[in-house]
Amino acid sequence: MTSQGQRKPTAEGVARAAAKLAGFLPETPLLELDIRGTTVWCKAECLQPIGAFKIRGAWHRLSDLSDEEKARGVVGVSSGNHAQGVAWAARRLGIRAAIVMPVDAPAVKLANTRTLGAEVVLYDRPGGEDRDTVAARLCEERGATLVHAFADPWVIEGQGSTGLELAAQMERRGIGAPTRIVTPCGGGGLAAGLALACPDAAIVPVEPEGWDDVCRSLAAGEIVPVADPAFPTACDALQTPATRPINFEVLKARVPFGLSVTPAEVRAAQRLAFAQLRLVVEPGGAAALAAALAGKVSLDGRTVIVLSGGNTDAAAFAEVLASAD
């Protein structure tokens, strides 16, 4: 297992990740949306090949491994989107990948990860099994490199490339630099990356009700875990019990506060994305849009809302469309 989190993620690293990705990963669209008379810009990361921004960090990390590390393989830990990102990058690079995933992950995420050629190792999230222990054991046994879903400098830098890409799109289209980037937040990998990528924009992380560890940590000035790690949420992608020092150090220097959204607010955002943007957005991917629609964040014509993922089961999505709240 290689050492993790010893170097700090940097803006230069974000630029290097963006340059590596620009060669083969087409830009995701920046879609115009009117919210109560204000035009905002939705960055549709749900249109990435694996349906989420996670492909960015996984590629930056895996493509930087030494030949020796590549030969020993990687181990990822993920509720599903990071899993697919690591599996996608590993297949392209010819690296063996094992992903530790919760038994209660959406079926579509489990199936897609396997289709991408990765070995899926299940752990008992509902029963309280610790995924990091499972992953550490696998790394030990195989000499594999752990690719953490958010507490990794490469992963943070890779996710940050989203920020450079959207800023370039806005400049090309004459919109101007982003003033504020509202983003779904789990462990804080994407939020920290955006903070490094766009030093002049306000970064607003949005978490689901009950999984507001980054909100609480920013308020307390130190890392505070969620109150109840068994709290039910549809936002499986954002179910992180606690952020980590490598993420929090970046966030606390740049982000004064986070927001949280209710299940009904998330469903309303998914329905709006369906009807107005023709996008399938998963619950966690819709958290930032939910905060904007609920009037929890101030908007101007240079506000960006990240739609971070679109991997959701058909039955669950049909239920959201049918719900009237």
Add this chain to the structure above:
Amino acid sequence: MTSQGQRKPTAEGVARAAAKLAGFLPETPLLELDIRGTTVWCKAECLQPIGAFKIRGAWHRLSDLSDEEKARGVVGVSSGNHAQGVAWAARRLGIRAAIVMPVDAPAVKLANTRTLGAEVVLYDRPGGEDRDTVAARLCEERGATLVHAFADPWVIEGQGSTGLELAAQMERRGIGAPTRIVTPCGGGGLAAGLALACPDAAIVPVEPEGWDDVCRSLAAGEIVPVADPAFPTACDALQTPATRPINFEVLKARVPFGLSVTPAEVRAAQRLAFAQLRLVVEPGGAAALAAALAGKVSLDGRTVIVLSGGNTDAAAFAEVLASAD
């Protein structure tokens, strides 16, 4: 009412339309999709601001009107997507627009057209009322310009800009020129435009079962209407009783045959677009993908599939997701 259909649509007109649109309408993404081991390219026109490619032809037509014509307004005839395209362009150009729409159009299309500021004039499609008679009367009364949904040289040229845009994207990404473009087909506006835009690509128009007037016309060598204009279909966007000479002249010179798809094939395509592309595609917009998935068209690594629209009611889409055929 200005004279229509007197000039022929041209490749030069397509290039002029593309140049006008490039200034303010961002490219729609060209998304990679694996079908039985072959990579094909899906042109996501459902991500246009109004959720369909129709914005292209409407803009090209309305922006070319004289100041006098602009002052007298426009009348459109549409089941919904052309309606929104005309309404969108009219609002940006400060032109008064009335749209003749069927009473049984999807609620979302009626609502969106009104939200865009157009006057909606309903006609009784299920009862057999002739929409062209209603539109001609309105034009007569107001001195307005008719903007036909497909039998108009500007409209054909505007839709054709889709072809120039996707060919440029493929070239930039090193894929090479498109060999084949599979496209949903109603009256043949988009298909004719693509034929003009991409003279070296095979154009494959796909119609829904029962609404196969272009298929029948290509087979007969002359315009043949559908057999039963009351045949039920979920593909409201493709319910055209017969193509018109201005479209057919272009098509018969370039297109040897058309294909048709069943309701179950269309639903399967909508479900695949949901799960693999995270896109909301309406039934008519999924017709070309349906033909490709059903093995009705040969595919290679430079085949493009147009996903032409994404305006569908939530209840109808939820039903498609729940259907198991």
